[in-house]
Amino acid sequence: MIQNKCLGTVLIVGETVDGRLSAGSRDLGNQASRLAGQFNGQAVGVLTGHDIEQVARSWSKTAGMPVIVLDHAQCRYPNPPLTASGVGALADECSPLAVCFPHNMRACQAAATMAWRIKAPCITAVDAILKESDYFVLKRAVFGGKLRESVSVGHVPMVLTIMPGLFSPSVSLEVPDHSPSVETRLLADTNHRFIPQGINRRKDTDQALERAQVVVSAGRGLKGPEYKGLLDAAAGMFKNAAVGGSRGACDLGWLPHSLQIGETGRTVSPALYLACGISGATQHLAGMRESRTVVAVNTDPKAAICNLSHYAVIDDLTVFLPVLRERYDRMRNKGDEV
Amino acid sequence: MAFSILVCIKAVPDLASGGTLAIAGPWIDETVIGWCMNHYDAYALEAALAIKDAATDITVDALSAGPDRVQNTIRRALAMGADTGIHLAMNAVGRLAPATAALSIARFAKTKRYDLILTGAMSEDEMHGITGPMIAAALDLPCAAAAVEISLDVAGRSLTATCEMEGGMAEIVRLPCPALLTVQTGQRIPRYPSLSNTIRSRRQAIERAVPDETANHTPTVDTLRVSFPQQTTSCQFFEGTRIEKADRLLRLFNDNGWLK
Numbered sequence: 001m002i003q004n005k006c007l008g009t010v011l012i013v014g015e016t017v018d019g020r021l022s023a024g025s026r027d028l029g030n031q032a033s034r035l036a037g038q039f040n041g042q043a044v045g046v047l048t049g050h051d052i053e054q055v056a057r058s059w060s061k062t063a064g065m066p067v068i069v070l071d072h073a074q075c076r077y078p079n080p081p082l083t084a085s086g087v088g089a090l091a092d093e094c095s096p097l098a099v100c101f102p103h104n105m106r107a108c109q110a111a112a113t114m115a116w117r118i119k120a121p122c123i124t125a126v127d128a129i130l131k132e133s134d135y136f137v138l139k140r141a142v143f144g145g146k147l148r149e150s151v152s153v154g155h156v157p158m159v160l161t162i163m164p165g166l167f168s169p170s171v172s173l174e175v176p177d178h179s180p181s182v183e184t185r186l187l188a189d190t191n192h193r194f195i196p197q198g199i200n201r202r203k204d205t206d207q208a209l210e211r212a213q214v215v216v217s218a219g220r221g222l223k224g225p226e227y228k229g230l231l232d233a234a235a236g237m238f239k240n241a242a243v244g245g246s247r248g249a250c251d252l253g254w255l256p257h258s259l260q261i262g263e264t265g266r267t268v269s270p271a272l273y274l275a276c277g278i279s280g281a282t283q284h285l286a287g288m289r290e291s292r293t294v295v296a297v298n299t300d301p302k303a304a305i306c307n308l309s310h311y312a313v314i315d316d317l318t319v320f321l322p323v324l325r326e327r328y329d330r331m332r333n334k335g336d337e338v
Numbered sequence: 339m340a341f342s343i344l345v346c347i348k349a350v351p352d353l354a355s356g357g358t359l360a361i362a363g364p365w366i367d368e369t370v371i372g373w374c375m376n377h378y379d380a381y382a383l384e385a386a387l388a389i390k391d392a393a394t395d396i397t398v399d400a401l402s403a404g405p406d407r408v409q410n411t412i413r414r415a416l417a418m419g420a421d422t423g424i425h426l427a428m429n430a431v432g433r434l435a436p437a438t439a440a441l442s443i444a445r446f447a448k449t450k451r452y453d454l455i456l457t458g459a460m461s462e463d464e465m466h467g468i469t470g471p472m473i474a475a476a477l478d479l480p481c482a483a484a485a486v487e488i489s490l491d492v493a494g495r496s497l498t499a500t501c502e503m504e505g506g507m508a509e510i511v512r513l514p515c516p517a518l519l520t521v522q523t524g525q526r527i528p529r530y531p532s533l534s535n536t537i538r539s540r541r542q543a544i545e546r547a548v549p550d551e552t553a554n555h556t557p558t559v560d561t562l563r564v565s566f567p568q569q570t571t572s573c574q575f576f577e578g579t580r581i582e583k584a585d586r587l588l589r590l591f592n593d594n595g596w597l598k
């Protein structure tokens with residue numbers, strides 16, 4: 001199938017984890033047709049895993065693209081080196097315009113490995129693509145979202161990792177009159193130097209964060225664990241609140257890792273997200289961007305979190321939060337409205 | 339059995355201690371900023387030092403590629419406990435593309451036959467997350483990304499790494515050594531330099547190597563510009579005194595029925 005689409009292919013590389021499509025791959029599939037359109041090409045899906053034909057069919061159908069399954073027993077769990085060699089071989093075969101992975105650390109590994117082998121440029125965490133006369137401009141966040149970088153690439157193929165939601169919702173609404181084809185290729189048994197052993201899943205002991213109406217969340221701006229009480233005091237003003245944090249705060253041991261919100265932590269969508277001393281790195285936003293109202297307390301008006309926030313207070317949280325609580329207590333004691 | 343580890347560290351603009359970014363030409367103004375060790379690399383170095391603490395006959399080399407200013411970061415690595423500091427002197431001005439840095443580091447590392455190479459999962463400034471895997475590709479080493487736990491079997495010359503994934507999952511993989519891991523933050527907070535190591539680091543010479551940059555075939559990616567993100571949402575900044583701001587916020591919370 002790939003042979004007659006040799007001109008202008010854009011490979012969309014997804015993965016399965018223990019037989020299930022990963023969330024990032026689902027999202028990338030939803031973006032596939034628009035993404036390919038941006039390159040004036042046609043999307044061809046590539047899905048790695050083991051015994052995944054059904055998953056591949058449904059991915060192919062929702063994304064509206066043919067899919068090539070790269071099957072290997074050692075791809076039951078993500079396997080970047082096997083993915084890199086399998087996709088690299090496909091790239092040799094069909095000379096794609098671009099090879100797109102979802103953005104995560106192991107996809108960055110697969111992308112970098114394959115780009116190195118096929119001598120292609122590799123750009124990660126791309127969140128916008130523009131076509132100029134004879135080159136492409138790709139945009140991405142740098143410095144934790146403090147700045148945006150625009151890079152130009154004139155070389156094809158280019159190997160990219162794509163941020164979630166770049167072109168979504170972009171599922172084509174026309175139902176194709178025939179299901180796109182799905183073809184399985186068995187990967188050669190070549191790599192014995194990366195041996196996946198299994199997956200650990202964190203068990204969240206309670207769902208308080210997910211169920212809370214208000215999440216009071218702190219980052220490195222908290223300055224130290226001695227200020228943690230300010231969060232509890234702020235949370236205490238609300239009917240149904242829970243405390244969470246950024247990875248920055250959790251890595252420093254100020255808050256337990258089980259309270260980390262973001263891509264590699266928990267996902268919350270409360271009515272109010274009170275982000276205190278959090279810069280708003282994309283990995284953090286991934287876990288809270290569905291919040292209905294976001295209020296930032298931050299010393300830096302240029303912090304990326306303010307872009308997503310509805311309201312912001314530019315102040316030192318260690319000074320502001322006590323004042324907030326004090327005004328709340330006063331309001332309650334007086335029984336009057338503020 | 340001797341076991342040698344190379345940790346690759348990058349000097350990045352120090353924004354934690356109050357530095358702010360200014361734009362100059364297509365990149366930031368590097369003359370108005372201080373430099374520090376990339377956060378992720380500090381975790382990689384800590385992982386190496388923890389391995390060294392737990393066994394005998396393990397050496398840890400810390401390497402940084404770049405202009406002379408990276409030497410301060412190398413000294414910091416020595417002060418934390420690295421045995422040797424190595425400066426790959428490159429490119430006096432401007433940035434090193436990940437592929438360029440990877441190729442030079444790989445060429446250097448090849449001569450030293452390290453058993454394990456560690457890098458940070460990404461750099462805080464450019465956020466590519468590909469330099470480590472490219473070094474591994476150049477050296478044809480097995481590689482795993484975003485390791486949060488490393489358990490090393492020195493005698494068996496292999497390691498097991500727990501690699502972080504999204505949403506609380508982690509993948510466990512086994513790799514034979516020599517291998518390369520990129521290290522994710524979290525497990526062990528990087529140590530502060532000890533007094534004795536700090537004194538030693540001031541006296542110790544940093545090994546200097548000048549890589550051959552001529553046969554560099556890596557495809558170029560040019561930065562056209564950087565810019566401050568546009569204020570895309572209509573974020574409303576509360577003005578006034580601290581008390582006024584607190585009261586306005588409370589009114590908002592109250593009107594929505596969130597307050598007790």
Ligand SMILES: Cc1cc2nc3c(=O)[nH]c(=O)nc-3n(C[C@H](O)[C@H](O)[C@H](O)COP(=O)(O)OP(=O)(O)OC[C@H]3O[C@@H](n4cnc5c(N)ncnc54)[C@H](O)[C@@H]3O)c2cc1C
Pocket residue numbers: 105144218219220221222223245246247248249260261262263264265266276277278279280281282283284287297298299300303315316317318459460484
């Ligand atoms: C693969 C990967 C996965 C990741 N997963 C996650 C994840 O799941 N969740 C997550 O959060 N991060 C994650 N990260 C890390 C992320 O990139 C950021 O490093 C992290 O979110 C930064 O945390 P922070 O906002 O607390 O710290 P910083 O970025 O240091 O921001 C601190 C903020 O506090 C402000 N501030 C400082 N002092 C004060 C004060 N006194 N009062 C008020 N404001 C103040 C500053 O202006 C700044 O905006 C991940 C990174 C990688 C590479």
